[in-house]
Amino acid sequence: MKRVAVVGFGYIGSVIGAVLADRGCQVVGIDLNQGLVDAVNRGECPIPEPGIDDLVAKTVAAGRLSASTDMAAVAGADVVVVTVGTPLSDEYDADLSHIRAACMGIAPHLHDGQVLMVKSTVPPGVTRRMAEEVLLPAARIHVAFSPERLAEGAAIREFQTLPIVVGGMDRAATAAAAAFWRSVLDVEVIEVASPETAELVKLACNQWIDLNIALAHELAKLADALPWPIDTLEVIRGANSLKKGQHYVNILTPSNGVGGYCLTKDPWFIDALGKSNGLDLRLSAAGRTVNDGMPAYVADAVDLFLKGRGKKAAKIAVLGYSFKTNSGDCRFTPVDPLLAALRAAGHDDLHIADPMVSDAEAAHHGVVLTRDLDAALDGADAVIINAAHDAFKALGVADFSRLLSPGALIYDGRIYYDRAMIDALTASGFVYRGVGRSI
Ligand SMILES: NC(=O)c1ccc[n+]([C@@H]2O[C@H](COP(=O)([O-])OP(=O)(O)OC[C@H]3O[C@@H](n4cnc5c(N)ncnc54)[C@H](O)[C@@H]3O)[C@@H](O)[C@H]2O)c1
Known part of the structure; x- marks a missing residue:
């Protein structure tokens, strides 16, 4: 043993x-x-x-x-x-x-x-x-x-x-x-031949992931800005069918941002390594900047919708506080800058729910979570879904219809509803928006 x-x-x-x-x-x-x-x-x-x-x-x-x-x-x-x-x-x-x-x-x-x-x-x-x-x-x-x-x-x-x-x-x-x-x-x-090779393997993996997500985010922003209905998830699915060399194109998915302990720091290790070796590397900072901008991008979209509806004191349900689906880890969660951006835009009636996150972890981050998902959604004018936790995936059109205020915005930051669900939400009078999903 x-x-x-x-x-x-x-x-x-x-x-x-x-x-x-x-x-x-x-x-x-x-x-x-x-x-x-x-x-x-x-x-x-x-x-x-x-x-x-x-x-x-x-x-x-x-x-x-x-x-x-x-x-x-x-x-x-x-x-x-x-x-x-x-x-x-x-x-x-x-x-x-x-x-x-x-x-x-x-x-x-x-x-x-x-x-x-x-x-x-x-x-x-x-x-x-x-x-x-x-x-x-x-x-x-x-x-x-x-x-x-x-x-x-x-x-x-x-x-x-x-x-x-x-x-x-x-x-x-x-x-x-x-x-x-x-x-x-x-x-x-x-x-591999040396510790340095193995050390660079790890940084290469996280640099690839961070840049890949940044690419998805820029495609998503472009899709939102173009005057035609484009679902970035469809674009990505189509693009990913292309085989290049031994592997397929593999663009990851856009979301409300990138958090966690690793992707938020490891690309900067590459950047610093370049600087200390006389190189002006560009990609780490570019990827980090794009990904760090996403929470404000989501907040802007929600704010624009609510102000467009003339909602001054809107109630917003924020579903998901951890940085990742099926994890309760809140380190460097993009939901923190999202909340800050919403508050900066004057939205203070925020109800945050995350069944994966313990009270102790939430307190450590200075956030008060509601344990009652129905209460968070009840009468909300907008819902922002930041994680595809099981409890959120279980929510159906009937739950939204029972709880949300009529015509509410459902902003899909990471649950990636399919066409049938989006059609059902729209048919029930809700407005669906997703990152790069102007459909
Ligand atoms: N979290 C991830 O998903 C992940 C994935 C791959 C790699 N990593 C890497 O693994 C490493 C650890 O990450 P983590 O998320 O587990 O961090 P963590 O903060 O959860 O754990 C680090 C632990 O080390 C302990 N510690 C600190 N100094 C110590 C010392 N001198 N002696 C003994 N214990 C000490 C801390 O008390 C803490 O419990 C990091 O380098 C991270 O980049 C993390």
Whole structure:
């Protein structure tokens, strides 16, 4: 049985730790957060990821998962996985203080022969720097970088199905890291030449996603501006039927914006890396700017509708506060700037509902959520749907007809109603608008 220490037991660490424990590893999660450690040891998990609470409860009860604030717990591990945060610094670069502190904290407790993998997202060169400056002087261990690419909301499944990339400090480190993943997960393992290659793989993935969504947003804005009815989702479906080389065009979908911990920062790591190497890279800033503009774009459309109807004190139901469908994670949610833009336009009667978000998480963000979806919708002059959570997908025309004020606006920020639903809403007297869906 593999013994694994996961250093940084937050969102990613909890998923990795709980899944590995479920697959038979003996796992200790190490974190500075005493409250988090205590919760895990009680079999609870505060991370708002579907299914993680059951997995933590099950593996703690089975005696295969525990947590500690003691860095010395790495001493008992065959494999150490580092998953501490790497936030965006004030200079729009990676803040490496957590990863450096974590490496320095565990270094005195490492011993020869262990495998250490960095999974925190870092710019190329950071794993090598940590290895050479902190880790390898402490013990002869195998150091590698292995990007984590799972998506919140489907994290447990994705961690067990996505190919894993590993790049070690030398061939032996790459081989040891790859052998570990092959032994614990039934996934393809891709070995690359260096930690820097693997580090750039992660940034390339998130840069691609952010730019791709920015493209969808610009197409959507164009569709809205053109004088003909164009549904950007149809445009994208048509465009995506084209095969180029080995793959199809794959334009993602427009929405109310891009949030979360990763896409809002990782493109800036590329930008900073370019600057520090004398390059004037343009794409990161362009993509970030386009995507950051979407919440205000949605707020403007809603404001325009309400003012056009002469509604001064309009009630607006905001469905969805987390940044993503089926996740309760509110970090850098685009709904915050959306709410700010609505308030700046004079709309204060805002009723925000999100069944995925806990009261504690909402309070942490300074937002009051209503738990009563009917009450949020009752008499609303506009509804903005920011997530396709199951509770929102369950809403039908009859619910809207029973609750909303006649002729209300239904603004589709991310639920992507099909033609039949849009026709039914319109037939019931509602006005449907979506990002890039002037239909
Ligand atoms: N959240 C995602 O969807 C996702 C996906 C892929 C990669 N990543 C990357 O994974 C990393 C972690 O992200 P996250 O979302 O899990 O962050 P998080 O903030 O949820 O978790 C980080 C954890 O590290 C702990 N920590 C900080 N300093 C520590 C130290 N010195 N020693 C021990 N623990 C310490 C914190 O208390 C926290 O619990 C980041 O680099 C992120 O970019 C995140």
